Amino acid sequence: MSKGKGKVWRRFDYGNKAATAPPPHTLVWIVETYYERGVTLGYFDGFTMRTWVGSDDCRVTHWKKLKRPAMPELVGEEAGE
Known part of the structure; x- marks a missing residue:
């Protein structure tokens, strides 16, 4: 597992949701x-x-924070010029 903010996969335990969600x-x-059998959003x-579409018909073993991307450089009217 990678270390650092947002890089760590955290185990999710349905029997201990308060501590692992x-x-x-x-x-x-x-x-x-369960269905996706891989990495997706949720x-x-x-x-x-x-899952990201709202279904609870899933089985999650781990979760990881999303890394927020940097803003694109604004040009023209978008930049308020």
């Missing part, structure tokens, strides 16, 4: 092993994990 309603990377709704 990401912050509620925050989009994160998830490892889904979130914790305060009760269970869901």
